Amino acid sequence: MKSSAIAHANIALVKYWGRSDSRLNIPLNDSVSMTKCGTDGVKLQSHTTIEFSEKYTDDTAFLDGNPVSGVGCQVSGNKCQLSGRSFERVLAVVNPLRKKANCNLHFKMASKNDFPTQSGLASSAAGFAALAAATADALKLKLTKEELSTYARLGSGSACRSIHGGFVQWHKGTSHETSFAEQICKPNDFQMNAVIAIVSEEKKEVTSDAGHESSPTSPLNEMRVQKSQEHAVQVKKAILDNDFSTAGKIAEQSCMMMHSVMLTSKPPLLYWTADTGKIIKKVHQARENGLECYFTIDAGPNVHVLCRPEKVDEIQKMLVGYKTIVAGQGEGAKIADQHLF
Numbered sequence: 001m002k003s004s005a006i007a008h009a010n011i012a013l014v015k016y017w018g019r020s021d022s023r024l025n026i027p028l029n030d031s032v033s034m035t036k037c038g039t040d041g042v043k044l045q046s047h048t049t050i051e052f053s054e055k056y057t058d059d060t061a062f063l064d065g066n067p068v069s070g071v072g073c074q075v076s077g078n079k080c081q082l083s084g085r086s087f088e089r090v091l092a093v094v095n096p097l098r099k100k101a102n103c104n105l106h107f108k109m110a111s112k113n114d115f116p117t118q119s120g121l122a123s124s125a126a127g128f129a130a131l132a133a134a135t136a137d138a139l140k141l142k143l144t145k146e147e148l149s150t151y152a153r154l155g156s157g158s159a160c161r162s163i164h165g166g167f168v169q170w171h172k173g174t175s176h177e178t179s180f181a182e183q184i185c186k187p188n189d190f191q192m193n194a195v196i197a198i199v200s201e202e203k204k205e206v207t208s209d210a211g212h213e214s215s216p217t218s219p220l221n222e223m224r225v226q227k228s229q230e231h232a233v234q235v236k237k238a239i240l241d242n243d244f245s246t247a248g249k250i251a252e253q254s255c256m257m258m259h260s261v262m263l264t265s266k267p268p269l270l271y272w273t274a275d276t277g278k279i280i281k282k283v284h285q286a287r288e289n290g291l292e293c294y295f296t297i298d299a300g301p302n303v304h305v306l307c308r309p310e311k312v313d314e315i316q317k318m319l320v321g322y323k324t325i326v327a328g329q330g331e332g333a334k335i336a337d338q339h340l341f
C-alpha cells in the first residue's frame with residue numbers, strides 16, 4: 001500500500017484570507033487561482049510518497065529529508081520544515097482517508113519540494129495536494145477530484161485548489177463536503193503567466209495558518225469578504241471570456257484588499273519588504289508605459305507579476321537584479337511512478 005504523487009503550487013487571483021472553521025479550513029469567501037508550473041528548472045512542485053504497512057509501529061513524516069515534528073518545531077537546529085501545527089496537519093489529511101478506507105495500519109510519508117518552503121510561494125498547497133492524492137491512491141479509494149480537494153483542504157486551505165490544473169475556483173461551502181475546488185478551465189485555455197520576483201527565500205515569521213486567525217480583528221475584514229464573493233464571479237467570467245485586463249485588475253485589487261486586512265489586524269501583519277514596494281511601483285510604471293502587467297502577493301514578500309506569455313521577456317527585463325521564476329500553468333495532482341523511499 002504505497003503511492004506517490006506530484007502536485008504544483010498555485011497563486012490566487014482572488015485571495016482566501018480568514019476562516020469560519022479553522023479545524024476544517026472552511027474559508028470566509030470563495031477564491032480563484034492559477035495552478036503554476038515553472039517553465040525551466042524549478043517546477044514549483046511537491047513530490048510525496050506514502051506507505052501504509054504492518055512494518056511501521058508509528059506514523060512518521062519527513063519533509064526534504066527532515067522529520068516533521070509532533071508539535072511546533074522540535075527537531076534539531078532550525079531544520080524543522082513545518083512549523084505551527086506541523087505533523088497534526090499531515091494527520092488532518094491522512095486520518096480521515098485512513099478511516100474512510102477502514103485501514104488501521106501506520107504510515108511513513110516523505111515529501112520533497114523543488115522550491116523554498118514557507119516563504120509565501122504556496123509550498124503547503126503543493127505539499128498537501130500531493131499528500132491527499134498519494135494517500136487516497138495508496139488506500140485504493142476512488143474519489144472524484146472534487147472529493148479529493150476536500151481532503152487536501154484539511155492540511156492547508158489553498159491546497160484544495162492544487163488538486164486541479166489550470167484555473168480553479170474554491171467554493172467556500174459551509175461543511176467539509178460542500179467546501180471543494182472545481183476547475184474553471186484547463187491549463188492554457190486562458191493565457192496568463194506569472195513572473196515571480198524572489199525578494200526573499202527566508203521562512204516567514206507569521207505563517208498563513210496563524211494569519212487567518214487574526215483576520216476578524218481588522219475593521220476591513222467584512223468588506224473584503226463581501227467584495228471577494230463579487231470578485232470570484234467576475235474573475236471567473238474574465239477567465240472564460242479571455243479578458244486578461246479584467247482578470248489582472250481584479251487580481252491586483254484582491255491582493256491589496258487582503259494585505260489591507262493584514263495591515264489593519266491586531267497585531268498588524270506586514271509581509272512586505274522594501275523590495276516588494278519597489279516592484280509594485282515598477283508594475284505601475286510599466287502599465288503607464290504600455291506594458292500590460294499586474295501584480296499579486298501572497299502571505300510573503302515575493303511578487304508575482306502576471307502577464308500574457310509573449311510579455312514574459314519584457315517583464316524579466318523590468319525585474320533585472322531580482323532572482324525570478326517564470327511560471328506557466330500546471331496540471332493538477334497526479335500519481336507518480338517514482339517513490340521517494
Ligand code: PMV
Nearest residue numbers: 012015016156157158208299
Ligand atoms: O492555505 P493557506 O493556509 O496557506 O493560506 C493561503 C493564503 C494565501 O496564500 C495568502 C491566499 C490564497 O488564497 O492562496
